[in-house]
Amino acid sequence: MFYISPTLTLLMLTPYVSNRLTGSPWRDDESSTGVTLCIAHCSSVQCITTGGHKVYEKVGNVLKLARKEAIASGIFFGTTGWSGNVTLLALLAYGGTLVSRGTISVGDLTSLLLYTVYVGSGLQMLTVFFSSIMRGIGAGVRIFELLDRTPAIPPDVGADVDSSRRGPIRFERISFEYPSRKGVQILKDLDFEVAIGESVAIVGQSGSGKSSINALLMRYYDPVRGKITFDGQDIREFKPSSWRHIIGVVPQDPVLFTGTIASNIAYGNEDATREQIEAAAREANCEFVWGMPQGFDTEIGRLSLSGGQRQRLAIARALLKKPAILALDEATSSLDATSEHRVNDAIDKILRSRQTTCIIVAHRLSTIARAERIVVLEDGHITESGTYRQLVNKKDSRFRTLMAAQLNAAAGESLIYKPPEPSLKAGREREEDL
Numbered sequence: 001m002f003y004i005s006p007t008l009t010l011l012m013l014t015p016y017v018s019n020r021l022t023g024s025p026w027r028d029d030e031s032s033t034g035v036t037l038c039i040a041h042c043s044s045v046q047c048i049t050t051g052g053h054k055v056y057e058k059v060g061n062v063l064k065l066a067r068k069e070a071i072a073s074g075i076f077f078g079t080t081g082w083s084g085n086v087t088l089l090a091l092l093a094y095g096g097t098l099v100s101r102g103t104i105s106v107g108d109l110t111s112l113l114l115y116t117v118y119v120g121s122g123l124q125m126l127t128v129f130f131s132s133i134m135r136g137i138g139a140g141v142r143i144f145e146l147l148d149r150t151p152a153i154p155p156d157v158g159a160d161v162d163s164s165r166r167g168p169i170r171f172e173r174i175s176f177e178y179p180s181r182k183g184v185q186i187l188k189d190l191d192f193e194v195a196i197g198e199s200v201a202i203v204g205q206s207g208s209g210k211s212s213i214n215a216l217l218m219r220y221y222d223p224v225r226g227k228i229t230f231d232g233q234d235i236r237e238f239k240p241s242s243w244r245h246i247i248g249v250v251p252q253d254p255v256l257f258t259g260t261i262a263s264n265i266a267y268g269n270e271d272a273t274r275e276q277i278e279a280a281a282r283e284a285n286c287e288f289v290w291g292m293p294q295g296f297d298t299e300i301g302r303l304s305l306s307g308g309q310r311q312r313l314a315i316a317r318a319l320l321k322k323p324a325i326l327a328l329d330e331a332t333s334s335l336d337a338t339s340e341h342r343v344n345d346a347i348d349k350i351l352r353s354r355q356t357t358c359i360i361v362a363h364r365l366s367t368i369a370r371a372e373r374i375v376v377l378e379d380g381h382i383t384e385s386g387t388y389r390q391l392v393n394k395k396d397s398r399f400r401t402l403m404a405a406q407l408n409a410a411a412g413e414s415l416i417y418k419p420p421e422p423s424l425k426a427g428r429e430r431e432e433d434l
């Protein structure tokens with residue numbers, strides 16, 4: 001085009017060079033995130049705000065952004081379209097005079113006009129592409145921010161832990177505060193040991209730091225003072241990803257992923273065979289899976305199972321790893337009596353095998369009583385420790401005070417209460433007591 005007529009080519013390019021989209025409102029993706037959250041937790045939002053005001057507010061923000069974008073792109077595409085047409089007219093007019101002067105031929109002018117149309121639409125496409133990129137950047141900014149953060153505890157630095165390694169876990173004079181709440185000590189001089197294959201229940205009031213102990217064990221955080229040792233070695237020497245692999249965790253509200261039941265149990269254990277998955281499900285009392293039309297191939301969503309079923313799937317997922325340590329964090333606290341019984345039964349089976357060290361954070365007496373030892377956590381340290389029998393029989397024990405309501409209810413129900421099989425020493429002791 002420059003070869004045919006540099007003047008006409010420059011004339012054609014002027015409007016595209018001067019028009020540049022400098023930003024996109026979608027860079028501010030806060031409102032769209034808010035809407036996503038509101039929609040994902042629709043029922044909670046509805047019952048908390050009784051009218052979904054927050055949703056309307058967020059939707060309003062998104063609408064404002066959409067309007068801003070519509071106006072910006074309207075102005076942009078309107079002006080580029082308009083200037084494109086004006087350019088063509090100018091080319092025709094000025095080109096016509098050049099043809100009449102004999103500077104260029106009619107053929108040259110025609111091809112220049114055709115080029116202009118092609119180049120113009122190409123540039124227009126480029127600008128659409130540019131605005132899509134701006135949208136992408138807007139949506140990706142936060143993800144890149146997260147990816148750029150260097151973790152305080154790098155997951156892949158340290159020594160590998162052999163998955164068959166077994167050993168006692170020792171919390172040695174641990175003091176801990178969350179980095180986001182400096183100065184508030186959650187654990188103070190916490191000191192206790194869990195032997196190989198032993199089961200220890202941690203009890204304490206809500207907010208006493210039970211889950212924080214699990215967080216330290218999983219190395220989501222490091223203690224401010226003191227150390228946790230496994231088989232005599234400080235867990236800070238282990239590669240966190242490898243250390244976490246030997247721990248099975250069952251949280252209070254387990255997360256399921258969209259996919260089949262089998263893929264959910266095998267999550268994080270992709271090499272597991274169908275036999276291993278079924279064995280873990282059997283061990284975790286997931287008998288409901290066999291009753292489903294497609295069994296282990298049944299597709300499930302995030303919340304398409306009951307609390308007790310999700311809990312048992314989470315236990316199966318943890319057991320599939322054949323963990324050296326099993327950490328249960330209030331695995332039965334939100335379950336109905338039947339589900340609680342099934343989950344407790346599953347826990348019993350694990351405790352009976354005596355191959356897994358269990359740290360059980362629990363509220364329910366029926367779960368706590370299954371542990372061989374109970375430690376009471378108060379003000380960030382252990383105030384009492386002993387077997388269920390010792391603590392229940394001890395007059396004015398902290399455990400009795402904490403569990404008063406449940407102990408009274410259990411005493412009232414003792415005539416109809418059927419304890420689990422007395423396979424464990426602790427189980428036997430509890431049976432005598434209730």
Ligand SMILES: Nc1ncnc2c1ncn2[C@@H]1O[C@H](COP(=O)(O)OP(=O)(O)O)[C@@H](O)[C@H]1O
Binds near residue numbers: 206213
């Ligand atoms: N991520 C966190 N950041 C700051 N403080 C936290 C965090 N998680 C828990 N806490 C605080 O630590 C204390 C102990 O919490 P937690 O260990 O969850 O108690 P529990 O499991 O016994 O109910 C609470 O006061 C809680 O507010």
Ligand SMILES: [Mg+2]
Binds near residue numbers: 210211212329330
């Ligand atoms: Mg907790």
